[in-house]
Amino acid sequence: MSCGEPHETDCSEVLDHLYEFLDHEMPDSDCTKFEVHFEECSPCLEKYGLEQAVKKLVKRCCGQDDVPSDLRAKVMGRIDLIRSGQAVPDSDVATAQE
Numbered sequence: 001m002s003c004g005e006p007h008e009t010d011c012s013e014v015l016d017h018l019y020e021f022l023d024h025e026m027p028d029s030d031c032t033k034f035e036v037h038f039e040e041c042s043p044c045l046e047k048y049g050l051e052q053a054v055k056k057l058v059k060r061c062c063g064q065d066d067v068p069s070d071l072r073a074k075v076m077g078r079i080d081l082i083r084s085g086q087a088v089p090d091s092d093v094a095t096a097q098e
Contacts, residue, residue, distance in 0.1 A: 009037045014044050
């Protein structure tokens, strides 16, 4: 998606990192760039608003369930493995799906 107008921060970069922005998982300087982009680009602002609404809806509808601490620890461990560039063994994935 692109509005066709030139921006300091390209639409594709904004949309590729939209959830990092929504989840406050990026440096303040990047957040500022995104905020400036949203002021200039109505298609990206619309996409941002839609994704923000979806996140709120999911949180409202699904955010009340307690997650077992061992499951949370396993998921966070796998996320750490993936972020560090390590592969998750297939047996772990198969076990998690059962």
